[in-house]
Amino acid sequence: MYHSVIRRRIREQGLLHGIMLELTYACNLDCFFCYNDREAQGEPLNPEQYRQLFDDLAAMNVMFVTFTGGEPLLYPHFFELGRAARERGFAIRIKTNGHAVRGATAQRLKEEINPLLVEMSLHGATSQTHDRQTRVAGSFNRLLRNIREMQDLGLRPGLVSTPTAWNEQELEAMYELARSIGVPLRFQGPVGPRDNGDQSPLEIQPSPASWERLLELGERYRQAPHATAFGPPVEETGQEDKGETAWCGAGSEEILVDPFGNVFPCLHLRWSAGNLHDLGIREIWERSKAFPAARELSEETAGQMREKKPRQLGAPLYCPGLALKGCGGCNSC
Amino acid sequence: MHKQDTLRLHPDILFRAVPPEGVLVDQRIPSVMVINESGLRMMELIRDKGSRQAVIDALMEEYDAPAEVIRADVDAFLDDLRNRDMLS
Numbered sequence: 001m002y003h004s005v006i007r008r009r010i011r012e013q014g015l016l017h018g019i020m021l022e023l024t025y026a027c028n029l030d031c032f033f034c035y036n037d038r039e040a041q042g043e044p045l046n047p048e049q050y051r052q053l054f055d056d057l058a059a060m061n062v063m064f065v066t067f068t069g070g071e072p073l074l075y076p077h078f079f080e081l082g083r084a085a086r087e088r089g090f091a092i093r094i095k096t097n098g099h100a101v102r103g104a105t106a107q108r109l110k111e112e113i114n115p116l117l118v119e120m121s122l123h124g125a126t127s128q129t130h131d132r133q134t135r136v137a138g139s140f141n142r143l144l145r146n147i148r149e150m151q152d153l154g155l156r157p158g159l160v161s162t163p164t165a166w167n168e169q170e171l172e173a174m175y176e177l178a179r180s181i182g183v184p185l186r187f188q189g190p191v192g193p194r195d196n197g198d199q200s201p202l203e204i205q206p207s208p209a210s211w212e213r214l215l216e217l218g219e220r221y222r223q224a225p226h227a228t229a230f231g232p233p234v235e236e237t238g239q240e241d242k243g244e245t246a247w248c249g250a251g252s253e254e255i256l257v258d259p260f261g262n263v264f265p266c267l268h269l270r271w272s273a274g275n276l277h278d279l280g281i282r283e284i285w286e287r288s289k290a291f292p293a294a295r296e297l298s299e300e301t302a303g304q305m306r307e308k309k310p311r312q313l314g315a316p317l318y319c320p321g322l323a324l325k326g327c328g329g330c331n332s333c
Numbered sequence: 334m335h336k337q338d339t340l341r342l343h344p345d346i347l348f349r350a351v352p353p354e355g356v357l358v359d360q361r362i363p364s365v366m367v368i369n370e371s372g373l374r375m376m377e378l379i380r381d382k383g384s385r386q387a388v389i390d391a392l393m394e395e396y397d398a399p400a401e402v403i404r405a406d407v408d409a410f411l412d413d414l415r416n417r418d419m420l421s
Contacts, residue, residue: 005367006351015351063349063356091347091358114344116360156363 011252011295016285018064018254019057020267021050023075025259029097030135031123033164033191033201036070040195042260045276047077049261051084056281058088064116064254068095073105082113091116098157099139102146110153118150119158122185124166125173132166147183159185163315165203168210175221185221187214190315192322195270208314215316247301250321251294255285265294268321338385340411343421348376359419375410379420385411 010017024044025036045053057065065085072078073096085092092113098120101109109115120143123133130140150157159178163171171187178185193199246252251265258264261276263284273291274284285291301320310318345360348368355373357366368376374395378388385407392403414420 005354006356006365009351013352017351061349061351063347063351063358089347089349091360114360116347116358116363156360 007249007253008246011246011249014292015252016057016060016062016255016281017252018066019062019281020066020068020254020256021072021081022068022070022256022258023072023078023081025070026074027069027071027097028074028099028136029071029139031097031121032133032135033162033204035192035194035201037194037196038070040258040260042258042262043277044259045257045261047080047084049276050077050081053257053276053281054084054088054090057090060282060285063091064093065090066093066095066254070259071097071100073100079108079112082109082115086113093117093119095119097121097134097139098143098146099136101155102142102149106146106149106153106155109150110155115156117156117158119160120147122159122161122174122178123164125170125177129167129170133164144181147181151182157183159183161185161187162189162191163187163206163210163214164191165206168206168213171210171214172217175217179221187218189317190313190322192268192313192319193325197325202313205314211315211317245302246295246298247305247318247320248298250298251291252298255291263288265290266321268319268325269294269297270321340379340383340385340388341421342376342379343419346419348373350377359417371406372410375407379414 006017009015022036025038025040027034027036027038054065067078067082069075072094075081082092082094092115094109094113094115094117096118098118101118101120109118122130122143124130124140127138127140130143131137134140147157161167161174167174175185191201191205193201249266250269254266255273256264256267257276263273263276263281264270265273271290271294273288276284279287297320301318305318310316312318312322346357347360348355348357350373353370355368355370355376357368357376358364359366374392375388378391382388382391389400389404389407392407393400396403411420
């Protein structure tokens with residue numbers, strides 16, 4: 001029912017349901033295909049501005065707040081913001097590489113923020129593969145140790161992975177690894193260019209055969225890959241809405257704010273909707289044409305996909321935001 | 334009759350209005366559920382008022398219905414929440 005009623009209603013009524021906050025582009029790993037533009041410049045939002053944002057979002061009945069980055073725990077006021085969000089009743093998701101979530105930090109995460117989900121990237125089923133992608137030795141073993149610690153504390157860890165040419169031989173092993181440690185794993189993709197247009201991450205696209213393999217595995221493990229970087233982590237299991245006219249949640253389910261207050265319809269659709277240094281989120285949400293345009297793009301895409309199978313960068317998926325970055329829709333890659 | 338009048342939602346139960354209904358997140362499962370309009374209103378009153386009697390009093394102000402009907406509806410809803418371990 002969540003799918004069939006709520007997601008459609010929030011789009012049709014123009015309600016804002018979730019927001020993703022990129023707190024910083026700093027990171028303690030160095031993933032080869034990271035999409036962030038680490039050279040991006042601007043005036044970061046300060047804690048008081050975030051508190052005002054949370055007040056406004058609560059008044060707008062926003063349900064989900066996602067903290068991401070870069071590595072969100074490197075943001076100097078991370079716990080202050082997390083507490084503020086928690087106090088306002090949001091369901092909080094944290095997208096982290098997990099490298100620092102241990103010891104006192106993990107304990108504070110549970111006690112002060114109690115997030116719905118702590119989602120971490122898994123880059124392979126072995127330290128060799130995982131560490132090759134993160135470019136930090138020991139990151140795989142540390143991730144597994146930290147996950148065990150999170151579980152002991154009652155945190156809710158989740159894993160997300162992107163198929164690449166470096167890990168495509170380990171897709172099934174990753175599912176098995178996740179199952180063995182009792183953590184849900186989802187795949188996403190495809191690898192896209194960086195937000196500054198740098199195409200170098202595309203060098204490690206997996207083969208089309210690996211996507212087909214992943215679809216088979218998804219059937220077995222009951223998990224389909226997501227055509228966006230961040231799919232919904234929890235959903236009531238239920239029937240999809242047969243009358244659904246949108247391809248994705250761009251401009252409705254989860255909008256994006258970068259570290260400098262720029263607001264966008266979604267992670268990949270970086271159409272400027274306004275800046276929180278200039279306007280409040282309610283004004284931006286109600287005035288900007290970027291959100292209805294994104295919803296329209298999503299509906300147009302849904303119409304196109306009735307006529308053909310999704311395909312983008314070799315994957316049987318399609319993200320209209322990635323397409324506008326120059327990745328596709330064609331069947332040639 | 335519920336002996337315990339003080340009401341407090343479990344900290345893993347979160348909800349928001351999506352008019353005319355609501356979305357409820359149970360972080361423990363985790364799952365996202367839809368609650369109907371009256372359920373949403375009762376959740377809001379439990380959160381804001383914090384006692385069974387205050388919830389009943391507020392609903393009697395809002396609805397033109399016999400007190401015993403409102404009381405029975407509230408108790409049934411609270412029983413449902415307790416069965417789901419949603420009250421702490």
